Amino acid sequence: MARPGTNCPGRHPPGPCVAPTPISPACARLPFRGGELTTPAPDGEDSTTVDDHGAPPLGALPQHPRTIPPKGAFRDFLAAVAPHRLALVIVAVLSLTATVFGVAQPLMMQHMIDATGRGGDNPWLWWLVGVTLGEALLRGAQSYMLQRTGEGFVGGLRRSLIGHLLRLPMRDYAETPKGEWISRLGSDTGQVRTIVTSGLFELVSAVLMFGAAVVLMLSLDPLLFLLTLAGVIIGGAGVTVMGARMRRTSEVTQAEIARMTAAADRALSSIVLVRSSAATQDQAEHVASFARRAEASGIEMARIQAWVQPIMTLSIQGAFLVVLAVGGLRVAHGAMTVGELMAFIMYLFLLVMPITQAMGAYTQIQLGLASYDRIRRVLDRPVERSGGSSEAAGRRQSGAPAVVVEDVHFRYGEPPVLRGVSFTVPTGSRTAIVGPSGAGKSTILSLLEGFVDPDEGTVRCLGQDLKHADLEAYRRQVAYVEQGAPALGGSLAENLRIAAPDATDEDLHRVLSAVGLEGLVARQAAGLQLELGDNGAALSGGERQRLAWARVLLQDPRLLLFDEPTASVDATTETMLSEALDKMSRGRTTLIVAHRLSTVVTADQIIVLDAGQVQDVGTHDELVDRCTLYRDFATHQMLV
Numbered sequence: 001m002a003r004p005g006t007n008c009p010g011r012h013p014p015g016p017c018v019a020p021t022p023i024s025p026a027c028a029r030l031p032f033r034g035g036e037l038t039t040p041a042p043d044g045e046d047s048t049t050v051d052d053h054g055a056p057p058l059g060a061l062p063q064h065p066r067t068i069p070p071k072g073a074f075r076d077f078l079a080a081v082a083p084h085r086l087a088l089v090i091v092a093v094l095s096l097t098a099t100v101f102g103v104a105q106p107l108m109m110q111h112m113i114d115a116t117g118r119g120g121d122n123p124w125l126w127w128l129v130g131v132t133l134g135e136a137l138l139r140g141a142q143s144y145m146l147q148r149t150g151e152g153f154v155g156g157l158r159r160s161l162i163g164h165l166l167r168l169p170m171r172d173y174a175e176t177p178k179g180e181w182i183s184r185l186g187s188d189t190g191q192v193r194t195i196v197t198s199g200l201f202e203l204v205s206a207v208l209m210f211g212a213a214v215v216l217m218l219s220l221d222p223l224l225f226l227l228t229l230a231g232v233i234i235g236g237a238g239v240t241v242m243g244a245r246m247r248r249t250s251e252v253t254q255a256e257i258a259r260m261t262a263a264a265d266r267a268l269s270s271i272v273l274v275r276s277s278a279a280t281q282d283q284a285e286h287v288a289s290f291a292r293r294a295e296a297s298g299i300e301m302a303r304i305q306a307w308v309q310p311i312m313t314l315s316i317q318g319a320f321l322v323v324l325a326v327g328g329l330r331v332a333h334g335a336m337t338v339g340e341l342m343a344f345i346m347y348l349f350l351l352v353m354p355i356t357q358a359m360g361a362y363t364q365i366q367l368g369l370a371s372y373d374r375i376r377r378v379l380d381r382p383v384e385r386s387g388g389s390s391e392a393a394g395r396r397q398s399g400a401p402a403v404v405v406e407d408v409h410f411r412y413g414e415p416p417v418l419r420g421v422s423f424t425v426p427t428g429s430r431t432a433i434v435g436p437s438g439a440g441k442s443t444i445l446s447l448l449e450g451f452v453d454p455d456e457g458t459v460r461c462l463g464q465d466l467k468h469a470d471l472e473a474y475r476r477q478v479a480y481v482e483q484g485a486p487a488l489g490g491s492l493a494e495n496l497r498i499a500a501p502d503a504t505d506e507d508l509h510r511v512l513s514a515v516g517l518e519g520l521v522a523r524q525a526a527g528l529q530l531e532l533g534d535n536g537a538a539l540s541g542g543e544r545q546r547l548a549w550a551r552v553l554l555q556d557p558r559l560l561l562f563d564e565p566t567a568s569v570d571a572t573t574e575t576m577l578s579e580a581l582d583k584m585s586r587g588r589t590t591l592i593v594a595h596r597l598s599t600v601v602t603a604d605q606i607i608v609l610d611a612g613q614v615q616d617v618g619t620h621d622e623l624v625d626r627c628t629l630y631r632d633f634a635t636h637q638m639l640v
């Protein structure tokens with residue numbers, strides 16, 4: 001994997017093999033680095049990128065999420081929920097019936113009061129009890145159906161998203177901060193869920209409720225209705241003005257919270273770098289600065305709400321008092337009955353409630369649609385190709401090379417990383433690639449794994465052109481041990497079975513002992529269930545590396561790709577691993593990228609790569625004789 005600033009153009013004189021020159025500090029930084037995240041530094045600042053071995057780079061903070069959905073998002077959303085339309089129709093029927101029951105209650109109340117005044121039988125009381133109960137039950141059923149549908153819809157969305165996120169081309173992971181992908185899966189899907197579970201239906205039922213209340217109030221007493229309307233308009237205008245400010249402030253609060261979370265995530269995931277750089281206080285301040293801004297805009301929100309509350313209360317109370325006073329007079333003059341007045345007052349509250357409900361629902365829908373749009377943009381991204389030809393190696397001519405790289409050119413950006421690289425790896429041989437840092441060695445392994453495609457030229461492995469190969473099937477025959485040998489969070493057994501799900505406990509013990517890790521299992525009560533922590537943090541670098549080797553032993557691959565396989569082990573372990581490698585590579589094709597030449601001096605061939613070009617190919621002895629760059633390496637490592 002890449003190290004910082006090692007692709008400086010013009011760093012080496014062109015031409016044949018020459019000694020490595022020091023790294024230029026002015027080297028350009030590129031936005032994509034294999035398997036690691038880098039984001040452009042803010043203007044005027046230098047960005048930092050470090051390999052998997054060391055501390056990860058502290059990425060720039062993601063932009064705060066848009067809260068306004070683009071045009072067409074609602075249409076797309078409706079198309080996506082279409083498979084759930086039967087459930088939604090049932091919910092709509094339940095909701096409509098519950099609303100009818102709801103708006104019927106004041107009318108029944110009116111009849112009940114008037115009938116009580118007249119004396120005699122009063123069946124309206126029972127009607128009222130029945131309708132109130134009925135509404136409660138219908139609302140319960142509606143809520144259950146809605147939650148169920150929401151969960152079903154979002155569950156499906158999450159499943160597609162997970163499948164998609166894990167199949168994106170490798171470059172995509174480097175271009176976008178991981179937190180971004182994760183927030184699509186977490187907060188965005190949650191936000192989308194609220195469109196289904198509350199937003200849409202609250203809006204619809206608020207509109208229905210409002211419309212019904214208006215019609216019934218008008219039919220009960222048009223004069224009182226006009227007075228009420230005046231109060232509602234005054235209150236509504238105030239709330240609308242304040243609502244716009246609330247929305248803007250809420251966006252700011254959300255943005256600050258998102259920045260705070262991203263900054264905390266960035267600092268926590270680079271905690272070793274932060275602590276060792278004595279930057280804890282700075283980072284804490286940095287995260288706290290977003291928290292302070294979120295707090296300030298939260299307080300601003302409280303200030304606005306402090307205005308909204310009295311406006312709402314005054315307009316509702318005012319309308320209520322006016323209705324009570326004018327209504328009382330009209331009752332006294334016989335223009336309306338007491339029951340009608342009571343019913344009218346109940347409708348007054350039914351009229352106001354939906355206004356606030358609709359405003360909240362509208363905001364929820366907007367936020368949900370913006371989230372849905374972000375999810376859709378991930379789902380629209382092409383994934384790494386699957387399928388293709390899975391030509392079995394059996395179809396290859398016997399004796400054909402396992403790997404043929406022909407005139408490959410590749411670039412992440414500028415400058416190109418590989419320039420006309422060609423080499424072959426005979427089947428069953430052990431080949432090493434050596435060269436200065438940044439020469440393009442790990443990039444070659446990425447090409448051989450099919451993580452990236454060459455811009456020009458061809459890469460044929462195990463008899464297939466990787467551009468057209470079924471990568472999943474191909475990778476089952478290839479073991480790749482990354483630089484730094486990262487481990488998966490989880491147990492030791494899970495880490496081993498990732499490549500061989502059917503391996504028995506005996507198999508696991510066998511490979512662990514082959515790489516000298518049996519002591520680790522024996523020492524721990526948890527045995528194979530030993531938890532390795534985040535990224536295998538509970539293991540030393542050397543143990544992680546040996547674990548990666550144990551995984552390879554389980555996998556039984558035909559092609560072995562190693563990137564710096566002994567970078568973090570001591571001399572004794574290196575000797576032990578070399579023996580294991582000898583056993584492992586017997587009958588298999590092995591390609592090793594190494595800085596430590598002691599690992600590769602016995603290789604059948606060594607490819608010397610410099611500045612993206614093959615400088616020479618030969619055995620250790622041949623290269624010591626004729627390649628200046630290789631001889632310098634060997635001399636520095638006291639191998640000549």
Ligand SMILES: Nc1ncnc2c1ncn2[C@@H]1O[C@H](COP(=O)(O)OP(=O)(O)OP(=O)(O)O)[C@@H](O)[C@H]1O
Pocket residue numbers: 001002003004005006007008030031032033034035036174412413417435436437438439440441442443444
């Ligand atoms: N994902 C990436 N995005 C952009 N540039 C990259 C990326 N990965 C590697 N590079 C650049 O490509 C060049 C070759 O990197 P590569 O990791 O292949 O070198 P290497 O020879 O393996 O180096 P090392 O020995 O330090 O691991 C480097 O200049 C590096 O900065």
